[in-house]
Amino acid sequence: MSATETAIASAEAHSAHNYHPLPVVVASAEGAWMTDVEGRRYLDLLAGYSALNFGHGNRRLIDAAKAQLERVTLTSRAFHHDRFADFCTRLAELCSMEMVLPMNTGAEAVETAVKTARKWGYRVKGVPDGMAKIIVASDNFHGRTTTIISFSTDPEARADYGPYTPGFEIVPYGDLTALREAMTENTVAVLIEPIQGEAGVLVPPAGYLPGVRELTRERNVLFIADEIQSGLGRTGKTFACEHEGVVPDMYVLGKALGGGVVPVSAVVSSADILGVFKPGEHGSTFGGNPLACAVALEVIAMLRTGEYQERAAELGDHLHRELGLLAGGGAVEAVRGRGLWAGVDIAPALGTGREISERLMEERVLVKDTHGSTIRIAPPLVISKEDLDWGLDRLRTVLSA
Template sequence: MTTVEFRTPGALADAERWTAHNYHPLPVVVAEAEGAWVTDVDGRRYLDFLAGYSALNFGHRHPGLIAAAHAQLDRVTLTSRAFVHDQFATFCRGLAELCGKDLVLPMNTGAEAVETAIKVARKWGYRVKGVADERAEIIVAANNFHGRTTTIVSFSTDPEARADFGPYTPGFVVVPYGDLDAVRAAITPNTVAVLMEPIQGEAGVLVPPAGFLAGLRELCDTNNVLMIADEIQSGLGRTGKTFAIEHDGVVPDMYVLGKALGGGIVPVSAVAADQAVLGVLRPGEHGSTFGGNPLACAVGAEVVRLLATGEFQERSARLGARLHAGLEAMIGHGVVAVRGRGLWAGVDIDPALMTGRQACERLAERGVLAKDTHGSTIRLAPPLVVTEEDLDHALAQLAAVLKG
């Protein structure tokens, strides 16, 4: 009798031994991936319903994106911004046009893009609005997630993200998410910006009340305050439109982008704004060695071309309706509430049944990968290339988990 030796336990043990414990991953070790599916080191296939927190909107190894990366790898991968390369303007122009803005400033990670937005907003406040030095304030929302740098965690309300990392950066005012009156009360002559996620991802895919984002736009206009939309998770097709804020007919002063912008191949992020905002920066005041590198720009430019067709936004809207209909049918049958837009959902599991972590572990046993957050909530964000059959399969597995 042949004994099958599985590689997963050893790989997990090695990871546990040699890495800092800043994550608590599911016991799955991925070795290959394509489209909406991944395969582990033992050959078991899983349907990816997390998509790298939206970094994989176009699926694993999208042929067009892989081809763009391969072609660029054979030419040049890094120059630093000390020089200009032939992919830079193509990417920046394409992304600026996609956003309807004058300028783009490319970086690498989402957190870097948020830091960029904070620096630009402060500089704009001092140079354009006339706020006194060191007095600039930015209004943010409770339960936000914008990254994990020391400045960003300074205005987090999540104890896990914030505790023990002080002293904290001043200059931020936290208000309840979706509370327009609270924003209005928080605005002072020193307010330079309001930084918000159009849909809060880490908090459980929270959609703001109707009229909130439009009201926020009006408040910013009235008080000469920049409106900054963090679309790192919600943007680039995830919700059925290019940007989640479009559902409310609102255009921010600055978009903060990342994750899907790199096509799941390289980290690419950016801020996009008009000349009146991004034009405050001068050489030497901000930058990154790898920001806007040739490989990143080649992949990012292809991402922009994919989004320009509208195909992925349409798929997200159409298949998202199917996803949400299936999830809403589970309310009262192990699900307490469902939120989200497009192919993005926060699902509150009945805490009497199990935690979100337990739900994700049981889904993984059934070949579906998802991520928990805040107790009994799970997040679902399949790649936009997912099929109807894939969706129905994942919904069936979730229903089976809830039945026990």
């Protein structure tokens, strides 16, 4: 067997089949390119689902990690360390907020947001104990913990994991009337993605996010924006909410915050909201560890220049123009997205999203499918226009074949 076949066979034999990866085995990567165990190079148009916004092996991030590795990597939150205050301060400033609660994974951050909203509802809003309700949107993706999949509408994510956690109400994404009707005096939060990534990069109707902001203010309800995929430069602005001039009560961040080097996530909000926690009421051994803070501080410094947001906006305009031309030719039914992020609905007659992804892999381009015939395109923000065009040419080749 080849090196690729051997590695895949071993993985299939000894790891749980919770993912269905493409049959490529990556050995190294730099920028927007990955190289497999047999020396073949592939253009990465997925970027770790936006965790690699700054590319593979970004020198600034690797240097920051190496320097911190030589000093201290973990203290737990039992003690202070010298990177923690700077990380919290700089991230709060980036978000124009006051306080940060650091965790590790995106799902942990969403769980933290849920706990925050409920505690705020009982301690501040005065909701009767055990009655707090959080409204979410259909087709959401916020993670895979038991509580989070309890409010998923995806059968693959939800089936066979009951009994499910109560306290959530699901309304159609983009529907302000349904949201208004679902609100009661016990509603403590609305948790939504400003752009739904896993659902196929769904952008809500114009005016939806401002409408959510207005409704939540009127009803004394927290607006929680899950910007784990959409935030930190992906859409051409630091946060996707900015495209409609909206500031939520709480950001949930992850993925790109760790630069593809270490897992880093956080909930960022006001002191009135995050101030509901007292020592011992919530925590994480690795949350806010020195290594994570060092890398995240460099990510924040890079975002403060605005160059990555500007690059995502400019290249994103080019990406959507080119994909829009494909949408008129019969092979592509629809294109959605914002910045360097697109969901492309392939005509079912040409194949499933998985089949198109496999054909693109043969052309040395890596993307991933979702929901039947949709593929997602989300290259590292550092990709060159020439490499992006090369990848789009390969997509045209696959679709024309």
